[in-house]
Amino acid sequence: MFEIRIHSRGGQGGVTAARLLAMAALHDGKYATACPFYGAERRGAPIVSFVRIDDKPIKVYSQIRQPDMVVVLDTSVMDTVDVLHGLKKGGRIFINSAGKREFSDFECRNVDLTGIALRENLVVSGSPILNTPVLGALARMGIITAESGKLAIREMFSDERNVKAADAAYKEMSA
Amino acid sequence: MKKIATGNKAVAEAVRQAAPGVVAAYPITPQTEIVEQIAEFVTGGLMPTRYIAVESEHSAMAACIGASITGMRTFTATSSHGLLYMHEMTNWAAGARLPIVMANVNRSLGPGWNIWAEHTDALQERDTGWLQVYVSTVQEAYDTILMAFRIAEHNDVLLPVMVNLDGFLLSHIMQPVDTVELGDFIPAIYLPYAIDPKHPAGYGTLTGPDQQFKFRWDIERSMRDSVKVIEETGKDFSKRFGRNYGFTEDYLCDDADVIVVAMGTLGKEAEVAIDLLRKEGIKAGSMRLRWLRPFPKLNLKGKQVVVIDRDYSFGRGGILATEIMAQTKEDLYSVIAGIGGQEVTYDDIAGFVRTRHMGKEFWFGVNAHV
Amino acid sequence: MLKCTSACAGCSDSLALRYVLKAAGPDTVMVVPACCTSVIQGIYPNTAFNVPVYNIAFGAAAACASGMSNAFRAAGKKTNVIVYAGDGGTLDIGIQAMSGAFERGTDFLYICYDNEAYGNTGMQRSGGTPMGAKTTTTPTGKTDAKKDIDAIIAAHDPPYMATACAAYPQDIFKKVQKALTFRGPTFIHILAPCPPGWRYPTEKSVEMGKLAVKSGMWVLYEREYGKVTIGPQSKAAMKKPLPLEEYLSPQGRFKGIDTKVVEILKQRIAKNYQRLAADEEASA
Numbered sequence: 001m002f003e004i005r006i007h008s009r010g011g012q013g014g015v016t017a018a019r020l021l022a023m024a025a026l027h028d029g030k031y032a033t034a035c036p037f038y039g040a041e042r043r044g045a046p047i048v049s050f051v052r053i054d055d056k057p058i059k060v061y062s063q064i065r066q067p068d069m070v071v072v073l074d075t076s077v078m079d080t081v082d083v084l085h086g087l088k089k090g091g092r093i094f095i096n097s098a099g100k101r102e103f104s105d106f107e108c109r110n111v112d113l114t115g116i117a118l119r120e121n122l123v124v125s126g127s128p129i130l131n132t133p134v135l136g137a138l139a140r141m142g143i144i145t146a147e148s149g150k151l152a153i154r155e156m157f158s159d160e161r162n163v164k165a166a167d168a169a170y171k172e173m174s175a
Numbered sequence: 176m177k178k179i180a181t182g183n184k185a186v187a188e189a190v191r192q193a194a195p196g197v198v199a200a201y202p203i204t205p206q207t208e209i210v211e212q213i214a215e216f217v218t219g220g221l222m223p224t225r226y227i228a229v230e231s232e233h234s235a236m237a238a239c240i241g242a243s244i245t246g247m248r249t250f251t252a253t254s255s256h257g258l259l260y261m262h263e264m265t266n267w268a269a270g271a272r273l274p275i276v277m278a279n280v281n282r283s284l285g286p287g288w289n290i291w292a293e294h295t296d297a298l299q300e301r302d303t304g305w306l307q308v309y310v311s312t313v314q315e316a317y318d319t320i321l322m323a324f325r326i327a328e329h330n331d332v333l334l335p336v337m338v339n340l341d342g343f344l345l346s347h348i349m350q351p352v353d354t355v356e357l358g359d360f361i362p363a364i365y366l367p368y369a370i371d372p373k374h375p376a377g378y379g380t381l382t383g384p385d386q387q388f389k390f391r392w393d394i395e396r397s398m399r400d401s402v403k404v405i406e407e408t409g410k411d412f413s414k415r416f417g418r419n420y421g422f423t424e425d426y427l428c429d430d431a432d433v434i435v436v437a438m439g440t441l442g443k444e445a446e447v448a449i450d451l452l453r454k455e456g457i458k459a460g461s462m463r464l465r466w467l468r469p470f471p472k473l474n475l476k477g478k479q480v481v482v483i484d485r486d487y488s489f490g491r492g493g494i495l496a497t498e499i500m501a502q503t504k505e506d507l508y509s510v511i512a513g514i515g516g517q518e519v520t521y522d523d524i525a526g527f528v529r530t531r532h533m534g535k536e537f538w539f540g541v542n543a544h545v
Numbered sequence: 546m547l548k549c550t551s552a553c554a555g556c557s558d559s560l561a562l563r564y565v566l567k568a569a570g571p572d573t574v575m576v577v578p579a580c581c582t583s584v585i586q587g588i589y590p591n592t593a594f595n596v597p598v599y600n601i602a603f604g605a606a607a608a609c610a611s612g613m614s615n616a617f618r619a620a621g622k623k624t625n626v627i628v629y630a631g632d633g634g635t636l637d638i639g640i641q642a643m644s645g646a647f648e649r650g651t652d653f654l655y656i657c658y659d660n661e662a663y664g665n666t667g668m669q670r671s672g673g674t675p676m677g678a679k680t681t682t683t684p685t686g687k688t689d690a691k692k693d694i695d696a697i698i699a700a701h702d703p704p705y706m707a708t709a710c711a712a713y714p715q716d717i718f719k720k721v722q723k724a725l726t727f728r729g730p731t732f733i734h735i736l737a738p739c740p741p742g743w744r745y746p747t748e749k750s751v752e753m754g755k756l757a758v759k760s761g762m763w764v765l766y767e768r769e770y771g772k773v774t775i776g777p778q779s780k781a782a783m784k785k786p787l788p789l790e791e792y793l794s795p796q797g798r799f800k801g802i803d804t805k806v807v808e809i810l811k812q813r814i815a816k817n818y819q820r821l822a823a824d825e826e827a828s829a
Contacts, residue, residue, distance in 0.1 A: 019349050023179045026351055034179070034349040059447050061344045061440040062520040196619050199612055225615040230645030234608030237601065237642065241576065241612030244599060245620065249612070263602050370597045370613075372572045372624055377592030379600035386589055 001054040003064045004143070007083050008073035011043040013131030017073065018049040020135055020152045025053045027148035033058045046077040053143070069143070072096060073113070073130045094137055096130060100174065109173060111137045116168045120161045132162035136169030146170055180352045182345040185313045186252065186278045186338070187212035189320035191222050192357045193276075196247035199227040199238035204290045205342040206254040206280040213250075232257040236264030236275075243273040244378065246369030248324065251275065254342060255282035255296045262300065268335045269304025269394060271379060274327035274364070275335040277305075278320065281439065281485075282342040283515040291516020292341040294438060294486040298467075298494045304394045306336040306401055307468040311424070311443035313350035316340050318418055319465075322408050325361045329408075332401045333366070334394065341439045341485075343516065355416045398469050405466065422471035424463040427453065431460030433528055434475060436499060437483040438464050441513055441524070445483070448524035459528050464495065475503050481531050483524070485513035492536060508532055512539035550593040552585045555740040555747030557711035557754060558658050559585055564714045565629070565656060566596060568721035573625040574599060574613065578606035578639060580631035581664050604638040606630045607646035607655060614653045625654065625725050632659040632673030636694045647701035647730045654724045654731045657694065658711070660739035668742040675762070676813075677806040678798045680742075686802060690813065698732045699768060706732040707767040712754025716765065716776065723767075736763045744797025753795070758782055760792035761814040766821055773824040783818050 004021070008014030018034035025032035036049045050064045069092045072083050084103065087093070091106055098112035117128035135149035146166075153162045180188065187209050190198070198217070200210040216222040225242075229235045232253050239249040253261060258279055268275050283293035297307060306326065310316045316338070323336040340346055370378065382390065405422070413419045426446045428434055435445045442463030452459040462473065480503065484493025491497060496509035508531040512519045517540060527537070546566050552559040558581055566573070575598045577583055583600055587593045601609040606628045614626040630639055635657040643655060662680050663669040669682040672692035679686050698706055704727045707720045717735065724731035738753035740746065745753055757763040758778050765776035775783070789811055793799040 019179060022349055026177065026179060031351065032179070035343075035347060058350075059443045060521060061341075061348065061444050062518055065520075197612055197616050199608075223619075225619050227611060227615055227649065229608060229611070230641060230648070231608075233605060234611070234642045234645055237605035237608035238612030238615070240601065240605075241599070241609035241614075242616035243612075245613055245616040247616040247620065249616075264605060267602055267605075370574055370599060372574060372597060375592075375595050375597050377586055377589065377594060377598050377600070380586050380589045380592055380598070381584060382589040 001052055001058065002069070002143070003067045004051040004053070004069045004071060005064055005067040006049045006051070006071040006073065007077050007081060008047060008049070008130070009077060010045050010047050011127065012073055013129060014047055014049045014073055017071070017131035017134050018051045020131060020156060021051045021138065021144065023152035023155060024135060024144040024148040027151045028145055030055060031057050037063070046081050067091065069093070071134065071138070073134065092141065094134070094141060096134070109137070109141055111169045111173045113137065113169060116165050116172070120165045120168070122161050122165055129162070129165070132157065133165035133169040136166030137173055139166070140170045140173040177351055177353050179349050180313055181208060181347050181349050182313045182316045182340050183208035183280070183347065184212055185317035185352045186320050186340070187216065188354060189317045190250050191216045193248065193250070193321060193324045193361055194223055195250040196223070197225050197227065197239065197242035198250045199229050199235045199242065200251045201229055201232045201235045201253065201257060203232070203254045203257040205282060205346045206252050206257070206278070208346070209252040209278055209280070232261040233264055236261045236268060239275045240264065240268050240271060240273055243268070243275050243366070244271065244370050246364065246366040248328070248364045249275050250277070252278040252280070254280040255284055258296045258300060259284065265300055265303045265305060265335070270390070272333045272368075272394070273335060274333050274366070276320065276323045276327055277335065277337050279337050279339050280342050280346045281339050289515040290342065292344050292440070292485065293514055293516070294339070297337060297339045298486045300337065301468065301494070304334060304398070305468065306332070306334055306398070306466070307339060308336065308466050309339045309438040309464065310345070311440050311463060313345065313348065313352045314418070315420070316345065317352050317354065318412065318416070318420065321355070321357065321360065322412055322420070325408050326401065326404050328361070328364045329404045330365065330367065332397055332404050334397055334401065339439065344440045358415070360411070360415060402469050420465065422466045423473065424465060426461040426463075428460035428462055428474070430458060431478060432458045433479040433481060433531065434460045434462050435481045435483065435524060435528060436462045436464060436473075436495065438467070438495065439485065441483055441485060441519060444519070444521050445524050447521035448528065451521065451525045452528055457528065470498060470502070473499065473502060475499070479531065479533060480505070480507040481510060481528055482507055483510045483512050483527065487511055487514070506534035509536040510539060511536065547593045547595055549587075550585045551587050552581070553741055555750045556581070556585070557739065557750040558582060558660065558737045560714070560750070561658055561711040561717060561735050561737055562629070564717040565627070565721050566594070568718045569596070569625050569627060569725060571596065572623065573627060576601060576606050576610040576613065576626065576628045578630050578634040579603040579665065580634050581660070582629055582631070582658070584665060603634055605642055606634060606639055607643040607651070610653045610655075611646040611649065611651045614651050618652060626652070628653060628655045630655070630657055631664065632657060632661060633663045633671045636672035636692045640697075644697070644701065647698065647703055650729050652728055652730070654721070654733065656733045656735060658735045658737040660737045660742055661691070662739075662742050664739050664742050676810060677802040679800070680798070686806065695734055701730070702771065703730045703732055704728070705767070705769050708734045708736070708763070708765055710736040710754045710758055710763055710765060711738065712751045712758070713765070713778065720767065742798070745795050749795065756787065756792040756795075759787040760789050761786045761818060762789070762792055762810070764817060764821060772828040773821060775821055775825055783822070786814070789814065
């Protein structure tokens, strides 16, 4: 089982990102569950959501304590939240950031999702959309296939710019 | 068709397909998404339903009662305090023999304000005459709502059915769900005593001590008859749609020395604990109770039983443990865990089994055996 | 209504029921919460009603009727849904459900028959009990005023509402018939004098109702799409009201009432008249 924890702020689409990721995994022929951290969510507050992907049905409901991967959609949460908490040794990190980041013991990749969203004019209520481009980045990291990522996005959103943004993230990810 | 949906959305989708004539409901966390989705279906013309946005849960059930007695299919959904506020009317619905289907998203009771999973809300409705079923996956929530309409409306039953799903753990998790082409799985509703001005009758008039017990016995008789209807409905569901549901879901029980009994998501996560224990050489199994009313005959003879209760009856014990003890007359290990959404992992469950003390009660997180 | 109800001797509610059902006709369902009318129907397996009666818990009548009305309309049926509830079930325990049903525009007629106390349980004070009246829970007379449920209903702005009194059969008949022509929630508030509760001889129910109107303690009026019309009986009473004492003194419940309380009641009558007259003029 592959367990992912997504860090974002309320309203940034972290929960939708988890959902899209689970949908994409389903298209890959796998089992997946996604859930927000259960509680009263407030706009702007740091939140986490979870995704589990496995080859067999998933029976676990308790929270993810030792994720295989951490996704950070907003680096500002790192000021107050230890996003690496519990991350398995050798675990993977994706950060929405223009600048490369290094963490010892972990493999960290980055793409400027915010920049891509702004370029594609993917902005809702003044906030750049991060939950669709992030699928491109995660596809590049091999978590899902790029095709399934696009299928999932198209199931949820009719605006093709979302797919373009995911494509851009896929291409822009540094090797 | 396979989709990803939350437990709440799956419930709403099943209700859309069952197409009740009237839905009367009041929002409450974590049930809200169900009623929002149904309201959206109704507004969008995807359901031939009148959605009554009542001013309270008491009125939600009263409105369902009023609609149901005209012979119409009805649905409502609630949770926690909403269910308690409805309590007078849940009794009425069962006493009036109305096949109302309700989704209850299990949630703790205040104070303090705690919106997380617990079964005490539904278990306080245990003696009302409602059939009660507890589900553990989004798929099962969807499937069980469909079956609930058929069971409730079956003329050998004609009692309301409450489908319980764990707050947040199941109501808000997104899992794959395979929706079905319903066909004629749920026959058209026929209520033999539907209200009809052409045939005036008094409903629920003054009933003397020489009569009331007959009506009460009639509820119990139908409750007993419902066992067969539940079995038949499960079989037909399996035949049509390929998924099997019984009174319990048994996992590696046959050769087990020790069996974990739980309801809802804990009962599903217990299976992961069983895998762990089996690897250690402990012959453990899991029995997830689906139907609490009617309470099934459990095959626990010769087994050590560990019951996990996400509920409590103060001054007595875990409610599920008490129910099981009344049937088996054997000592068991009663674990109280998951209260108010308390985190319980499969590791924890495996731990309960490893350190079991038959005849004792253990409150998880409270470091003492009672 | 069939013969042989199990009402008390001299019960004006059973008179009112007769007029209401006559006006409503056979395509009618009554929804009755716990109240005297639960008893009047008789004991299972008998019923004194010739229309279906759905009995429901005390606080739930309007909500139950709301579901029933929606179900009938969804099925394309025009069946009249009439809530028939007492003052306790309306002014007190049923007010939330009633307010909700009116706010939602439920297509039903809500009738409150008001005997100004919990009659079925032996006369305890309700929100409908007038100031000064003795009940078993206000043994020295109620110190609070009667709740103005009509003003509360009017605030929901239903298409039609009216007051009536069991002593005026034709007036009730006409108002019920009229109410049932409207779509949406309508309300009729019927004063129903109660011999054992108000403590007067059983043959005097009609007289007591007339005294209530003549003294101004009860005002007959209609409110149709906001337009207020005071009934001729009350118009006449407004010109020359009967001294209030003539209404109070035959009733045991007002025996020994403080003159100060009588003054307050008189002031309220005057104020009520003024307000209704102003409403009538303003909406003319």
